[in-house]
Amino acid sequence: xxxxxxxxxxxxxxxxxxxxxxxxxxxxxxxxxxxxxxxxxxxxxxxxxxxxxxxxxxxxxxxxxxxxxxxxxxxxxxxxxxxxxxxxxxxxxxxxxxxxxxxxxxxxxxxxxxxxxxxxxxxxxxxxxxxxxxxxxxxxxxxxxxxxxxxxxxxxxxxxxxxxxxxxxxxxxxxxxxxxxxxxxxxxxxxxxxxxxxxxxxxxxxxxxxxxxxxxxxxxxxxxxxxxxxxxxxxxxxxxxxxxxxxxxx
Numbered sequence: 001x002x003x004x005x006x007x008x009x010x011x012x013x014x015x016x017x018x019x020x021x022x023x024x025x026x027x028x029x030x031x032x033x034x035x036x037x038x039x040x041x042x043x044x045x046x047x048x049x050x051x052x053x054x055x056x057x058x059x060x061x062x063x064x065x066x067x068x069x070x071x072x073x074x075x076x077x078x079x080x081x082x083x084x085x086x087x088x089x090x091x092x093x094x095x096x097x098x099x100x101x102x103x104x105x106x107x108x109x110x111x112x113x114x115x116x117x118x119x120x121x122x123x124x125x126x127x128x129x130x131x132x133x134x135x136x137x138x139x140x141x142x143x144x145x146x147x148x149x150x151x152x153x154x155x156x157x158x159x160x161x162x163x164x165x166x167x168x169x170x171x172x173x174x175x176x177x178x179x180x181x182x183x184x185x186x187x188x189x190x191x192x193x194x195x196x197x198x199x200x201x202x203x204x205x206x207x208x209x210x211x212x213x214x215x216x217x218x219x220x221x222x223x224x225x226x227x228x229x230x231x232x233x234x235x236x237x238x239x240x241x242x243x244x245x246x247x248x249x250x
Contacts, residue, residue, distance in 0.1 A: 016044045017120035017165070021139035022052030022098060023080035024202045028212045029170035030124050031195040032188025032236050035087045039191055044089040045118050047111070049139055051076040055099030057204040076204060083198035101135040103142050111146035120165045123147060124238065127169045127178045136172065168238040171215070182237035185223040189233040192216060
């Protein structure tokens with residue numbers, strides 16, 4: 001079922017958790033939805049599994065090839081924090097490393113605890129497939145496993161269990177080769193200025209600002225054709241991983 005969510009408060013999105021492999025992914029792929037959720041009164045949290053210091057900081061390494069990885073982390077963290085402040089969302093940095101990101105039982109336990117403590121109603125993260133990025137599928141796998149552990153039945157006295165959060169992938173950079181099939185479009189027209197401002201904070205990947213600005217307009221075109229809502233000027237696309245449960249087809 002294709003959906004478009006506009007000004008009405010997004011059902012079951014009163015607690016939004018965004019799990020970002022690198023410290024800029026949440027801005028490009030879901031920044032408008034984060035800002036829109038905050039605008040609607042939702043509680044939000046962004047978790048960056050790494051800073052993207054090795055594989056996604058090309059502009060910084062071009063400026064100074066002799067930089068240390070730690071210095072790049074500091075810059076990337078500051079940029080992501082500035083973007084999060086524009087959206088009005090808290091942000092956490094786990095420093096799991098990148099290219100390659102390594103997933104251990106301890107790291108899964110760490111992410112499971114974050115999900116359990118926050119108790120999100122919606123989780124956004126990467127796609128399961130991305131042939132050009134080694135870390136994005138790992139972020140998906142870690143999120144999938146931690147989500148299941150946080151809401152598993154188990155023995156009530158053994159560990160905390162939360163209600164199963166809805167779960168979506170945000171749009172990858174090259175959707176066709178990542179098996180991304182959007183079924184949900186979020187109208188972010190009212191907050192697109194915030195997304196532009198946040199994208200401009202990400203100086204380590206400034207070449208992506210034009211691409212994601214254009215993508216927002218293109219997805220709005222798709223949303224208008226699907227819904228007939230001519231007022232949609234900018235949108236973000238998502239793919240759901242679970243069926244909807246509702247008391248009405250409407």
